[in-house]
Amino acid sequence: MTVHIRRERLAATFTELCEISSPSRKEGAISAHLKKAFAELGADSIYEDDSAARTGSESGNLIVRFAGSQSDREGLFFSCHMDTVEPAMGVKVVRTGDIFTSMGETVLGGDDKTGIAAVLELLAILKENKTPHPKLEVVITTCEEIGLLGAKHLDYRKIESPYGYALDSTGINHVVIGAPAANKIMIEVKGVAAHAGLCPEAGINALALAASSLTGIRLGRLDHESTCNFGVIEGGVATNIVPEKITLKGEVRSHSREKLKSYTEEIFATFQKTIDNWQGGPATGDGRPSVEITIVDDYPPLSLAEDAPVIKRIKDAAENCRKDLRYIVAGGGSDANIFNGVGLPTAIIATGMNKVHTVDEQLDLNDLVGLTELLHALTIA
Ligand SMILES: [Zn+2]
Numbered sequence: 001m002t003v004h005i006r007r008e009r010l011a012a013t014f015t016e017l018c019e020i021s022s023p024s025r026k027e028g029a030i031s032a033h034l035k036k037a038f039a040e041l042g043a044d045s046i047y048e049d050d051s052a053a054r055t056g057s058e059s060g061n062l063i064v065r066f067a068g069s070q071s072d073r074e075g076l077f078f079s080c081h082m083d084t085v086e087p088a089m090g091v092k093v094v095r096t097g098d099i100f101t102s103m104g105e106t107v108l109g110g111d112d113k114t115g116i117a118a119v120l121e122l123l124a125i126l127k128e129n130k131t132p133h134p135k136l137e138v139v140i141t142t143c144e145e146i147g148l149l150g151a152k153h154l155d156y157r158k159i160e161s162p163y164g165y166a167l168d169s170t171g172i173n174h175v176v177i178g179a180p181a182a183n184k185i186m187i188e189v190k191g192v193a194a195h196a197g198l199c200p201e202a203g204i205n206a207l208a209l210a211a212s213s214l215t216g217i218r219l220g221r222l223d224h225e226s227t228c229n230f231g232v233i234e235g236g237v238a239t240n241i242v243p244e245k246i247t248l249k250g251e252v253r254s255h256s257r258e259k260l261k262s263y264t265e266e267i268f269a270t271f272q273k274t275i276d277n278w279q280g281g282p283a284t285g286d287g288r289p290s291v292e293i294t295i296v297d298d299y300p301p302l303s304l305a306e307d308a309p310v311i312k313r314i315k316d317a318a319e320n321c322r323k324d325l326r327y328i329v330a331g332g333g334s335d336a337n338i339f340n341g342v343g344l345p346t347a348i349i350a351t352g353m354n355k356v357h358t359v360d361e362q363l364d365l366n367d368l369v370g371l372t373e374l375l376h377a378l379t380i381a
Pocket residue numbers: 081111112144168
């Protein structure tokens with residue numbers, strides 16, 4: 001049983017959404033547009049939470065409810081994010097056959113407007129066909145691209161469905177059922193500044209201490225489910241000054257909470273040991289180096305069991321609309337990690353977007369049609 005998707009309406013919806021520029025924190029226009037669109041589709045409630053004050057966005061997250069007539073059946077939610085990465089101002093969509101791109105100066109914004117367009121088309125179809133369906137909620141977050149900020153400050157009490165699906169993965173016909181947890185790590189190594197030519201003995205070189213600590217740390221892939229990276233270094237003033245302060249920024253990711261903890265502790269211990277082992281000289285006197293490590297729990301892991309209702313439902317739906325879906329484990333973090341962390345099982349569905357976060361971003365309309373068919377099957381299954 002395959003529902004008829006109105007391709008050209010879907011294409012027009014997608015284009016319209018992409019051309020409303022919405023880089024993170026500047027989501028005011030798209031949020032207003034979506035509220036109006038959901039109202040026209042007959043939403044029973046449209047709620048904007050008060051997260052804007054904490055995320056710095058022009059809008060809060062939107063939680064929209066369509067009550068449906070099947071109160072005896074389990075409801076579900078679809079989630080998307082309304083922000084995009086930059087460059088995003090003045091997006092113009094170019095369509096060549098079934099392929100959508102930007103003009104080349106900006107991203108297209110298919111991440112994540114593919115998801116939003118598919119949901120709007122789904123709701124339009126349910127409405128015009130008067131299709132009976134259970135409660136359906138749509139959660140549209142802000143500031144996903146700058147650290148999942150909308151999801152981190154979302155008012156979860158407003159979501160009534162027991163589980164849902166985040167429409168936010170590149171490619172098509174796969175479902176993400178596992179994603180790592182991550183810690184952000186900021187390390188500040190402090191030494192003592194001194195003139196490098198006149199009295200280098202009096203200095204404690206923070207850069208050398210940071211470098212020597214880093215060589216004791218394993219980077220890259222740590223095991224089959226964990227990674228570590230240091231990606232930013234800041235500090236130093238001039239070549240003739242022994243550097244006093246160096247800041248390093250890195251991250252650890254793991255699908256295992258225990259490993260995440262132990263790898264993070266390992267980094268902490270390595271830096272501490274280097275600093276503790278530092279040997280001064282007569283010229284440094286009481287001067288000692290020090291290290292300060294800040295660890296931020298960035299997001300929890302996503303791990304869904306094969307027999308979880310959220311996975312069972314999509315397996316049934318895929319069968320009903322004859323789609324062959326792959327169930328995969330990914331290496332990134334997204335809103336779905338946060339949702340799962342607060343106890344809302346959420347699987348991530350691929351939306352057809354491609355080459356995201358580049359100005360070469362692309363979408364094939366056929367993939368967006370396929371996604372909408374799958375969402376329809378999920379809703380009525
Ligand atoms: Zn995204």
